[in-house]
Amino acid sequence: MTNAFFFSGRELTDEEIPSFPDLHHFTVRPGLSDPPQHCHRCGNTSNLSSHPCVRCGKRCTYCRNCIEMGKISSCTTLYRWIGPEPAHSKRAGMLHWSGTLSAGQKMASDNVLLAIQNRSEHTVWAVAGAGKTEVLFAGIAAALSNGKRVCIAAPRADVVRELAPRFEKVFPDTPPAALYGGSPDRNTYSPLVVSTTHQLFRFYEAFDVMIVDEVDAFPYTFDQSLQYAVQKARKKESALIYLTATPEPAWQAEIQAGSRDATLIPARYHRQPLPVPKMAWCGNWKKSIVPVPVLKWVKEKEKALVFYPHIDTMDKALPIFKEINLRIESVHAADPLRKEKVEAMRRGDIPILLTTTILERGVTFPGVDVAVVGSEDRVFTESALIQIAGRAGRSINYPTGDISFFHYGKTEAMVRAVKQINEMNALGKERGLLDS
Amino acid sequence: MKRCLLCENDTAIQSWRAFFGAKPPTLCESCTSQFEKLSGPSCNVCSRTMDQTGICPDCAAWEKNIFLSNQSLYRYNDAMQDLIARFKYRGDYALADIFAEDIRKVAKKMSYDLICAVPLSPSRLIERRFNQSEALIEMAGLTPAPLLARHESDKQSKKSRAERIGTEQTFYPIGDAKGKSILVIDDIYTTGATIRLVADALDGAGASSVKSITVARSGS
Numbered sequence: 001m002t003n004a005f006f007f008s009g010r011e012l013t014d015e016e017i018p019s020f021p022d023l024h025h026f027t028v029r030p031g032l033s034d035p036p037q038h039c040h041r042c043g044n045t046s047n048l049s050s051h052p053c054v055r056c057g058k059r060c061t062y063c064r065n066c067i068e069m070g071k072i073s074s075c076t077t078l079y080r081w082i083g084p085e086p087a088h089s090k091r092a093g094m095l096h097w098s099g100t101l102s103a104g105q106k107m108a109s110d111n112v113l114l115a116i117q118n119r120s121e122h123t124v125w126a127v128a129g130a131g132k133t134e135v136l137f138a139g140i141a142a143a144l145s146n147g148k149r150v151c152i153a154a155p156r157a158d159v160v161r162e163l164a165p166r167f168e169k170v171f172p173d174t175p176p177a178a179l180y181g182g183s184p185d186r187n188t189y190s191p192l193v194v195s196t197t198h199q200l201f202r203f204y205e206a207f208d209v210m211i212v213d214e215v216d217a218f219p220y221t222f223d224q225s226l227q228y229a230v231q232k233a234r235k236k237e238s239a240l241i242y243l244t245a246t247p248e249p250a251w252q253a254e255i256q257a258g259s260r261d262a263t264l265i266p267a268r269y270h271r272q273p274l275p276v277p278k279m280a281w282c283g284n285w286k287k288s289i290v291p292v293p294v295l296k297w298v299k300e301k302e303k304a305l306v307f308y309p310h311i312d313t314m315d316k317a318l319p320i321f322k323e324i325n326l327r328i329e330s331v332h333a334a335d336p337l338r339k340e341k342v343e344a345m346r347r348g349d350i351p352i353l354l355t356t357t358i359l360e361r362g363v364t365f366p367g368v369d370v371a372v373v374g375s376e377d378r379v380f381t382e383s384a385l386i387q388i389a390g391r392a393g394r395s396i397n398y399p400t401g402d403i404s405f406f407h408y409g410k411t412e413a414m415v416r417a418v419k420q421i422n423e424m425n426a427l428g429k430e431r432g433l434l435d436s
Numbered sequence: 437m438k439r440c441l442l443c444e445n446d447t448a449i450q451s452w453r454a455f456f457g458a459k460p461p462t463l464c465e466s467c468t469s470q471f472e473k474l475s476g477p478s479c480n481v482c483s484r485t486m487d488q489t490g491i492c493p494d495c496a497a498w499e500k501n502i503f504l505s506n507q508s509l510y511r512y513n514d515a516m517q518d519l520i521a522r523f524k525y526r527g528d529y530a531l532a533d534i535f536a537e538d539i540r541k542v543a544k545k546m547s548y549d550l551i552c553a554v555p556l557s558p559s560r561l562i563e564r565r566f567n568q569s570e571a572l573i574e575m576a577g578l579t580p581a582p583l584l585a586r587h588e589s590d591k592q593s594k595k596s597r598a599e600r601i602g603t604e605q606t607f608y609p610i611g612d613a614k615g616k617s618i619l620v621i622d623d624i625y626t627t628g629a630t631i632r633l634v635a636d637a638l639d640g641a642g643a644s645s646v647k648s649i650t651v652a653r654s655g656s
Contacts, residue, residue, distance in 0.1 A: 051529035053565050060565070064528060071527040073565065
C-alpha cells in the first residue's frame with residue numbers, strides 16, 4: 001500500500017496524517033465553514049462551542065458533534081488528495097458465488113445493476129428473510145470491473161462486522177475494508193468499503209456507488225449529519241442504492257405513488273409466507289410485570305425471544321421467568337455480556353431470551369418464536385414491530401413461528417404492522433413467489 | 437429549551453424555578469445520575485473515602501511541604517473517566533461548565549489570596565489547544581494568577597504510582613506569591629504527587645500555603 005492509495009477519497013485533519021507524501025497532491029480547506037458556521041466534516045450547525053485557543057491565539061469555534069473522532073476547530077485544516085486515483089486489480093470484479101436468486105431477488109438485482117450503470121437512485125424494499133445482500137452482488141461486480149469504487153454503509157458496527165466477511169467471500173480478489181470505530185482496517189485502501197455511517201465522515205466524493213443498508217434504522221433516520229456524510233462521501237455523479245425491510249411511511253407513499261424508484265420483494269427466499277402476529281390483551285403489564293397469558297405462552301415454548309419496551313420492567317420480569325427455567329436470560333444495549341448472550345442463544349444454551357428492541361433486526365435464531373410484552377408502548381413503532389415479527393420463521397426447516405403482541409390497548413402501529421405483513425403475503429402469492 | 441451537554445436530550449427544569457432565576461442544569465437527570473458526588477468520612481488531606489474521618493496512611497507518609505489539603509467533588513468512576521477524557525483529551529471545553537457551579541461554591545467557602553492553574557508544558561498546550569485546569573477556573577467565573585510554568589516532561593497519566601511519587605520537578609515559578617495562600621484547581625487527584633510538586637514550585641514563588649480543589653478523586 002502506498003500512501004496515495006490510502007489518501008484517495010479521504011478528507012482528513014493534519015493530526016490524522018502522519019506524514020505528507022506529496023504536498024502538491026493535496027488541496028485544503030478549513031475545518032469549519034465561514035459564518036454561519038458548520039462543520040465541514042459532519043455538517044453540524046447547532047452543536048458548536050468555543051474557547052480561547054492556544055494554537056491560533058483567537059477564540060476558536062469547534063464542533064461538538066463529531067469530537068469523538070478527533071476535534072474539528074476553526075483553526076483545523078482538512079486535507080484532501082487530488083492526485084491520481086489508484087487502479088483496481090484486474091480481477092477486482094470477479095464474483096465467486098454459485099447461489100441462485102429467487103424471482104423477486106432477480107428483479108431487484110437487475111434494477112440495482114441498472115441504477116449502478118446509470119448512476120441513478122434505487123430503493124430495494126425487501127421483507128426480512130428475502131435475502132437482500134445477494135441482490136447487490138451483480139451490481140457490485142459490474143461496478144468493480146469498470147474501475148468504480150463501491151461503499152456499503154450500515155447503521156451499526158456489528159452489522160459492518162457481519163457484512164464484511166460475506167463480501168470478502170464472494171469478492172476474494174477485492175477484500176473489503178471494514179470501517180467502524182477502532183477497526184483494524186482503518187488505514188487500508190480497498191475499492192470496496194463496508195463502513196458505519198459515522199466513518200463516512202472521513203471521505204469526500206470518493207464513491208461511484210453508495211449503498212445504504214437499513215436506511216430506516218436508528219440512528220441514520222434521526223441524525224441529519226449522517227445523511228450529510230452519505231452525500232459528502234459519494235461522487236457528484238454516482239449511484240445511490242437504499243436497502244430496507246421497513247421504509248418509513250413517507251417513503252412507502254412515494255413508492256406506491258411511483259415517485260420513488262423501487263423494487264419490492266414481498267416474499268422470503270424460502271417461498272413460505274411471513275408468519276402473521278396475533279394480538280392478545282394482557283391487562284396492565286406495568287403492574288403485573290409478567291401477565292398470566294405471557295407466562296403461559298413462555299411455558300409452552302422451547303425457543304423464544306420476549307421483547308420488553310424498557311430495561312426496568314425487563315429486569316423485574318427476569319426473576320419471575322427464572323422460576324420456570326434458570327437458563328432464561330435477559331439482554332439490553334449496555335449489557336457487557338451482550339455478545340456472549342446472543343451467541344449462547346444461537347447455540348441453544350439459552351432457551352428464552354428477554355430483550356429490548358436491540359435484537360429487533362440483524363439477528364437470526366432458527367426456529368424461534370416471538371412475544372412482545374406491552375406492544376402498545378411507543379418504542380414499538382410500526383417498523384420495529386415488523387422487524388421483530390421478521391425474526392420468526394426465517395429458516396427453511398422452521399418456516400412458521402408464533403408471534404404474539406401482548407398489549408394493554410391496541411395501537412395504530414400494531415394494526416398497521418399486521419396489515420403490512422398480510423399485504424406482503426397477498427402480494428407474494430399474487431406474484432407467484434410463494435409455494436403455499 | 438436547553439440540551440444536556442453529554443447526551444443532547446432536553447434538560448428538564450420546572451418553569452417556576454426558571455422564573456425565580458434558577459440556572460438550567462447542564463446535564464439531564466439520567467446523565468447526572470451516573471456520577472457519584474463524594475460524601476461521608478474521608479481523609480482530611482486528600483479526600484480519600486475512609487471508614488472514619490482522619491488522615492490516611494499515604495498522606496501521613498508524605499514529606500511535609502506547604503500543601504495543606506485537597507477537596508475532590510466526585511468519585512473517578514467509569515462515567516467520570518469518560519467525561520474527563522472527552523473534556524481533556526478530545527478537547528470538549530464546554531464540559532467545564534458542568535463543574536462551574538460546584539467549584540464556585542466550594543471555592544467561596546475557602547480562604548485564599550490567589551488562584552493558580554496547573555500549567556502544561558508548551559508542547560502539550562499546543563497539542564490540546566487549552567489548559568484544562570485554566571478552563572475549569574475560567575468557567576467557574578474565577579481568574580487564575582500567572583505564577584507557574586512547566587518544562588517539557590513525560591505524561592503523568594502514563595506512569596505507575598512509584599514512578600509518579602519519584603517524579604522530578606518540572607514546574608517553576610514565574611510570578612510573585614510572597615506570603616500568599618494559594619488555591620489550585622485541577623481535574624484529577626490521584627496520588628497527590630502533582631499537587632505537591634506544584635506546591636513546592638509555589639513555595640519557590642514565596643507562597644505561604646497551598647490548597648486544591650479537584651473535580652475527581654481517583655485511586656482507591
